[in-house]
Amino acid sequence: MNSLVRRSAHQLSRWRTLCTKPGAPEAAASPGKPSYEEFIGHQQWQARCSIVVQVSSEKSYPELYNYCSRFGEIRGAQHYCVRQDEALHYVLLEYATPDEAAAAIGAGVTNGELTSGVPVRSPFLWFRAAGGGRKSAKLAPNQVPQLLSIDGNRQVEQGHLLELLRSAQGIEEQVQLLHEHTRLNELGIRMRFLAALQVEQAIAGMFPAAQAQPFGSSVNGFGRMGCDLDLILRFDNDMGGRNPAEATAEPSRLVYHTKENLSNGRSQTQRHMECFGDMLHLFLPGVCHVRRILQARVPIIKYHHEHLDLEVDLSMSNLTGFYMSELLYMFGEMDARVRPLTFSIRRWAQSCGLTNPSPGRWISNFSLTCLVMFFLQQLRQPILPTIGALAKAAQPKDSRLTEDGINCTFARDVERVGFRSRNQSSLSELLLQFFEFYSQFDFHNRAISLNEGRPLSKPDHSAMYIVNPLEQLLNVSKNVSLEECERLRIEVRNAAWILESEVENVDRQELSWGLLNLFKHPEKAVIRPNMFFKPRMVEVSDLFEEKQTKEASNSSSAITYKSSSVRQQVQSIKAATRSELKQLQNSPKNRRSSR
Ligand code: GTP
Numbered sequence: 001m002n003s004l005v006r007r008s009a010h011q012l013s014r015w016r017t018l019c020t021k022p023g024a025p026e027a028a029a030s031p032g033k034p035s036y037e038e039f040i041g042h043q044q045w046q047a048r049c050s051i052v053v054q055v056s057s058e059k060s061y062p063e064l065y066n067y068c069s070r071f072g073e074i075r076g077a078q079h080y081c082v083r084q085d086e087a088l089h090y091v092l093l094e095y096a097t098p099d100e101a102a103a104a105i106g107a108g109v110t111n112g113e114l115t116s117g118v119p120v121r122s123p124f125l126w127f128r129a130a131g132g133g134r135k136s137a138k139l140a141p142n143q144v145p146q147l148l149s150i151d152g153n154r155q156v157e158q159g160h161l162l163e164l165l166r167s168a169q170g171i172e173e174q175v176q177l178l179h180e181h182t183r184l185n186e187l188g189i190r191m192r193f194l195a196a197l198q199v200e201q202a203i204a205g206m207f208p209a210a211q212a213q214p215f216g217s218s219v220n221g222f223g224r225m226g227c228d229l230d231l232i233l234r235f236d237n238d239m240g241g242r243n244p245a246e247a248t249a250e251p252s253r254l255v256y257h258t259k260e261n262l263s264n265g266r267s268q269t270q271r272h273m274e275c276f277g278d279m280l281h282l283f284l285p286g287v288c289h290v291r292r293i294l295q296a297r298v299p300i301i302k303y304h305h306e307h308l309d310l311e312v313d314l315s316m317s318n319l320t321g322f323y324m325s326e327l328l329y330m331f332g333e334m335d336a337r338v339r340p341l342t343f344s345i346r347r348w349a350q351s352c353g354l355t356n357p358s359p360g361r362w363i364s365n366f367s368l369t370c371l372v373m374f375f376l377q378q379l380r381q382p383i384l385p386t387i388g389a390l391a392k393a394a395q396p397k398d399s400r401l402t403e404d405g406i407n408c409t410f411a412r413d414v415e416r417v418g419f420r421s422r423n424q425s426s427l428s429e430l431l432l433q434f435f436e437f438y439s440q441f442d443f444h445n446r447a448i449s450l451n452e453g454r455p456l457s458k459p460d461h462s463a464m465y466i467v468n469p470l471e472q473l474l475n476v477s478k479n480v481s482l483e484e485c486e487r488l489r490i491e492v493r494n495a496a497w498i499l500e501s502e503v504e505n506v507d508r509q510e511l512s513w514g515l516l517n518l519f520k521h522p523e524k525a526v527i528r529p530n531m532f533f534k535p536r537m538v539e540v541s542d543l544f545e546e547k548q549t550k551e552a553s554n555s556s557s558a559i560t561y562k563s564s565s566v567r568q569q570v571q572s573i574k575a576a577t578r579s580e581l582k583q584l585q586n587s588p589k590n591r592r593s594s595r
């Protein structure tokens with residue numbers, strides 16, 4: 001199989017150093033914030049040091065610890081439950097080195113009680129009762145490291161979260177609390193890297209260079225508890241051996257015999273995925289409900305992991321998604337306000353039904369995140385640099401080209417970009433500004449470009465146009481319907497209106513204040529301003545613009561002007577009317593009266 005990515009030799013050796021060196025990767029990390037690759041490398045290392053053991057309850061832990069200590073030094077232990085009909089208990093044990101974890105896995109035996117099923121070696125084990133009353137020698141309780149009981153997937157209970165937000169000192173603190181209590185925790189990230197490792201190890205015999213890489217919200221720092229795991233399976237055979245020195249060595253004269261695939265790239269990928277789907281379904285412990293979605297633009301295999309209580313989307317051909325996650329990770333690291341702000345906006349969008357876990361005609365979390373990043377780029381005092389600036393500051397070692405030639409080169413070292421934000425706005429100010437900004441945004445005519453950090457003319461008639469940062473001829477939000485875009489416009493206006501009155505008039509004695517009012521379901525929300533005054537203004541312009549869109553998209557009903565000067569005049573009249581309407585809507589008088 002072809003490689004999905006080509007890198008410089010330097011980059012290759014760095015990647016291998018981070019991912020495969022038999023020493024702890026902390027040593028490789030720079031003293032400041034870890035880069036995306038360092039973060040990924042560290043998580044992969046931890047996964048290789050870990051095993052997951054199902055136990056009858058957390059009470060089994062001392063005995064498990066005692067038993068498993070024979071394979072190496074246990075550095076940490078976390079207990080979690082997966083709730084099916086009854087609670088299933090698991091302990092994640094972390095050894096000091098991957099070899100120790102491998103020794104523990106290697107010592108496992110097959111379950112002789114099962115009459116069917118092919119025995120498979122994986123980091124997912126089960127701790128059975130000691131036969132014949134034999135028990136390992138006991139350790140003194142103080143020798144056993146504390147067992148942390150954490151949940152790696154369960155979302156914080158709604159009532160508890162609301163109570164927390166209610167008890168905050170202000171909206172600023174509410175935004176921070178929401179982020180702290182809903183973001184994916186350390187265990188959640190570990191579990192996701194273990195799921196990836198399981199796939200990688202399962203095929204390692206035939207594909208020793210294969211890597212199953214988590215990407216998306218599981219690793220970009222924008223994931224919440226319970227988010228799905230996006231996984232890309234890569235077969236980088238041009239990475240050659242695992243020794244970095246080989247990258248510069250004379251090419252080997254021994255070449256693997258390889259089966260040639262005569263079908264085209266896409267159908268070949270679909271066929272391979274079908275095959276991997278079958279393998280996961282038939283042999284991998286914990287993997288269930290395997291679904292193959294092979295006709296999508298990016299074919300995926302979806303499955304549920306029952307030992308991790310996790311939904312997984314496995315792809316083999318979406319490397320730009322992986323690099324996009326790196327960009328989002330970097331944005332999140334650049335300024336401490338970026339992630340809390342995005343969490344509040346995502347939660348707001350979810351609560352008013354703008355987003356939905358299943359894909360459809362509505363805005364996706366990813367597109368919404370792009371809207372937030374763009375907002376932070378275009379501020380008078382920007383909080384984030386443009387992607388264009390990152391690309392400009394790239395060095396040769398930042399060069400990345402996917403198999404299909406998509407250039408994903410941008411500076412990985414943010415210091416080199418020389419960007420410093422002087423923006424001092426608080427989170428509550430930014431939240432309000434976000435809603436106000438998109439209340440005014442001309443979705444009908446303008447496209448959002450994170451590469452440029454400014455709106456561009458819309459190249460087609462999609463309801464919402466967000467230039468795909470890594471494939472600039474594509475629209476990230478192509479799926480969004482006119483109706484959903486309109487709903488977004490209405491909801492951001494409502495949110496701006498609610499939040500403005502909340503900022504001015506916070507009564508913390510009330511049961512519901514600040515963010516809580518923003519998260520109310522629309523039916524229960526305060527009376528919408530657009531039910532009275534605004535809609536008339538909105539409707540006129542909207543009908544106007546909608547008609548224009550319909551005209552343009554349906555050539556049979558479009559007006560054709562014989563004279564180009566007449567067409568230009570009509571267009572400029574329309575533009576002037578639109579901008580007058582907008583000014584009228586935005587005038588302080590109207591905003592007040594609309595309340
Ligand atoms: P949730 O799964 O909703 O928590 O968010 P997510 O960010 O993981 O989104 P999703 O699972 O839909 O997509 C996974 C990742 O793929 C995203 O984080 C992006 O990095 C990337 N991605 C998704 N859609 C696009 C796209 O249209 N273009 C590019 N370049 N990347 C995309």
Ligand code: MG
Nearest residue numbers: 216217228230
């Ligand atoms: Mg995802």
